[in-house]
Amino acid sequence: MAVVSTRAGRLGNRLAITAVILVTLVFLSPIYWITSTAFKPLVLATSVPPTVVFEPSITPFVKLFTKRAQLTAPVDPAVYEAAPWWEKLILDGGERLSRDGKGEIVYSAYPDRFINSLIIAVTSTVLAVSLGTITAYGFSRFRVKGEADLLFFILSTRMLPPIVVAIPMFLMYRAVGLNDTHFGLIILYTAFNVSFAVWLMKGFIDEIPKEYEEAALVDGYTRMQAFFKIVLPEAATGIAATAVFCFITAWNEYAFALILTNRRAQTAPPFIPSQVGTGLQDWTVIAAGTVLFLLPVAIFTFLLRNHLLRGMSFGAIRK
Amino acid sequence: MAHIRLKGISKTFGNHVALKDLDLEIADGEFFVLLGQTGAGKTTTLRLVAGLEKPTAGQIFIDGQDVGDWGAAERDVALVLQQYSLYPRYTVRENLEFPLKSPIRKSSPDEIKAQVDRVAKTLRIEHLMDRKVDRLSGGEMQRVSIGRAIVRRPRVFLMDEPLSALDAKLREALRTELKNLQVNLGATFLFVTHDQVEAMAMGDKIGVLNNGQLVQTGTPHEIYANPVNTFVARAVGSPPMNLINGQVEQGSAVTAAGQRLPFDGHDAAAGRALTFGIRPEDLYLEGGAPVAARVHDVENHGVAKIVTLRLGDSLLQATVPTQTSLKIDEEVRFSWHPEKVVLFDGASGINLRHAG
Numbered sequence: 001m002a003v004v005s006t007r008a009g010r011l012g013n014r015l016a017i018t019a020v021i022l023v024t025l026v027f028l029s030p031i032y033w034i035t036s037t038a039f040k041p042l043v044l045a046t047s048v049p050p051t052v053v054f055e056p057s058i059t060p061f062v063k064l065f066t067k068r069a070q071l072t073a074p075v076d077p078a079v080y081e082a083a084p085w086w087e088k089l090i091l092d093g094g095e096r097l098s099r100d101g102k103g104e105i106v107y108s109a110y111p112d113r114f115i116n117s118l119i120i121a122v123t124s125t126v127l128a129v130s131l132g133t134i135t136a137y138g139f140s141r142f143r144v145k146g147e148a149d150l151l152f153f154i155l156s157t158r159m160l161p162p163i164v165v166a167i168p169m170f171l172m173y174r175a176v177g178l179n180d181t182h183f184g185l186i187i188l189y190t191a192f193n194v195s196f197a198v199w200l201m202k203g204f205i206d207e208i209p210k211e212y213e214e215a216a217l218v219d220g221y222t223r224m225q226a227f228f229k230i231v232l233p234e235a236a237t238g239i240a241a242t243a244v245f246c247f248i249t250a251w252n253e254y255a256f257a258l259i260l261t262n263r264r265a266q267t268a269p270p271f272i273p274s275q276v277g278t279g280l281q282d283w284t285v286i287a288a289g290t291v292l293f294l295l296p297v298a299i300f301t302f303l304l305r306n307h308l309l310r311g312m313s314f315g316a317i318r319k
Numbered sequence: 320m321a322h323i324r325l326k327g328i329s330k331t332f333g334n335h336v337a338l339k340d341l342d343l344e345i346a347d348g349e350f351f352v353l354l355g356q357t358g359a360g361k362t363t364t365l366r367l368v369a370g371l372e373k374p375t376a377g378q379i380f381i382d383g384q385d386v387g388d389w390g391a392a393e394r395d396v397a398l399v400l401q402q403y404s405l406y407p408r409y410t411v412r413e414n415l416e417f418p419l420k421s422p423i424r425k426s427s428p429d430e431i432k433a434q435v436d437r438v439a440k441t442l443r444i445e446h447l448m449d450r451k452v453d454r455l456s457g458g459e460m461q462r463v464s465i466g467r468a469i470v471r472r473p474r475v476f477l478m479d480e481p482l483s484a485l486d487a488k489l490r491e492a493l494r495t496e497l498k499n500l501q502v503n504l505g506a507t508f509l510f511v512t513h514d515q516v517e518a519m520a521m522g523d524k525i526g527v528l529n530n531g532q533l534v535q536t537g538t539p540h541e542i543y544a545n546p547v548n549t550f551v552a553r554a555v556g557s558p559p560m561n562l563i564n565g566q567v568e569q570g571s572a573v574t575a576a577g578q579r580l581p582f583d584g585h586d587a588a589a590g591r592a593l594t595f596g597i598r599p600e601d602l603y604l605e606g607g608a609p610v611a612a613r614v615h616d617v618e619n620h621g622v623a624k625i626v627t628l629r630l631g632d633s634l635l636q637a638t639v640p641t642q643t644s645l646k647i648d649e650e651v652r653f654s655w656h657p658e659k660v661v662l663f664d665g666a667s668g669i670n671l672r673h674a675g
Contacts, residue, residue: 220471
């Protein structure tokens with residue numbers, strides 16, 4: 001197709017591109033800040049004005065995965081020479097690695113917390129999206145008694161800020177022994193997300209003509225088979241979009257994770273800031289933990305980007 | 320191949336009555352067309368036979384068996400819809416294979432391939448087999464839909480306006496093709512349409528639906544020549560039947576405006592309010608004919624011309640040979656073939672012959 005280019009059109013284009021670049025910069029600046037902090041020496045992390053040009057080091061990441069103590073006396077040069085390169089980074093900073101009775105290095109709890117986060121976020125996302133999709137399908141395809149009321153009820157669970165129920169939740173969880181368990185957080189996040197998933201998926205499934213399934217029913221398939229063979233592939237875009245939203249919510253959740261877990265099932269969000277205050281405020285370690293924490297969401301979103309783009313243009317399925 | 324019978328079928332959706340006490344019988348191997356306006360209940364009837372809806376009251380028999388509790392899969396019917404029949408994301412071949420791969424059929428891969436190839440050949444879609452269905456034109460899509468229906472040799476074919484979304488030329492071509500297919504397969508077809516031309520052209524029998532009730536069932540000829548009431552008279556035929564209010568006086572038909580036209584028999588009709596029904600082809604223009612009218616409009620249809628005549632404040636349509644030359648507003652005289660006149664009761668609109 002021929003594009004008619006006018007002076008006004010070109011100017012408009014340039015303005016639009018400039019605006020997009022500006023907005024992108026605004027949104028990316030915190031990410032740049034935290035990422036650059038994760039590679040800064042401690043002294044530069046809090047310098048005013050902020051240092052932009054510096055020599056990056058991975059010392060914060062070494063600190064993130066280890067436990068350390070302040071050096072009380074200078075290091076023995078022989079010990080320093082024998083130490084691996086990453087231990088030297090710690091020793092250079094005036095700290096030494098903590099070791100247990102057998103002389104083994106004590107690692108930090110960060111990997112465990114990170115894995116907890118993954119287990120809890122992934123499981124609750126899978127649950128919320130599956131339950132949400134099936135429920136939405138039911139609402140979309142069948143005459144449900146009191147459908148409007150039920151849908152409103154489902155939505156109403158999102159109407160008050162979750163933190164309002166934090167104390168009752170804490171007491172209930174303690175009473176039934178769900179405190180500090182993976183299962184406890186999984187069902188909590190699933191409950192948060194499922195209402196959202198139902199509404200979002202209902203919008204997507206409503207867009208899929210029911211004639212497809214009816215054709216399959218007539219062609220000799222059960223409703224279940226028709227659902228898996230015809231509806232699910234058509235709903236893939238919606239499922240991807242819903243999954244990303246649910247995953248982000250569960251992954252980033254802080255308040256309940258802080259209240260309901262403390263060790264075994266603790267997720268990364270409450271763990272990362274708990275690094276503050278052991279001796280000094282080492283912002284570089286927090287930044288390093290945060291940067292790693294950002295990666296799963298970024299990867300997940302990146303993998304589903306094609307679906308997401310289509311999901312954004314809601315209702316673009318040919319009708 | 321199968322015989323279908325609907326007995327006392329009613330269907331309501333909430334407060335809306337879609338079908339009311341419907342009785343319908345479709346013989347084995349018959350091409351039955353259900354004709355009706357949007358909302359008349361055609362599609363509902365089809366869905367009830369398919370097993371996609373359950374009737375509120377009444378029974379459905381296929382080959383004498385009450386199929387009330389059977390699901391769509393068990394009824395062994397095939398469905399072709401106006402659109403969305405084809406599974407998106409699948410190729411044409413996958414679409415055609417889909418019904419055969421159903422777990423209830425358990426066809427072997429060789430059998431599936433043979434069946435699919437046979438259908439592709441019948442419908443001349445062999446060159447499209449590996450194409451995704453969203454890359455097909457409207458006509459190709461409907462051809463594949465029909466293919467998916469015939470591939471598994473169902474007992475009954477149900478078609479919900481399969482040709483309505485196509486352009487005129489393609490529609491006519493597929494109409495012929497579909498009719499040939501039905502004759503070759505000897506299959507029972509239940510075909511739903513709002514297009515009376517399609518109904519007339521294809522049906523062995525036509526059922527006219529109005530407001531959830533079956534108004535008349537019969538061969539296209541019966542329905543065309545002897546409509547049961549003025550609704551059917553208006554619904555079937557293009558242009559539709561002319562309806563003139565009047566009465567019978569001294570052996571002549573007298574219109575409400577006072578024109579006298581020849582009348583043929585039927586003493587029972589004398590002295591009551593009537594509606595005379597006359598097909599456009601049974602009106603003729605002639606110099607010495609009894610009634611004068613003015614030419615309102617002339618449409619040349621090639622095979623014939625359709626003249627609209629202005630008679631007082633009513634309009635009548637007549638079919639005349641193409642070579643007739645007429646000018647707008649010209650005065651002409653016309654008459655009718657009295658033996659072709661259909662008499663309807665003036666108040667109820669019911670055909671006097673059907674009223675008995």
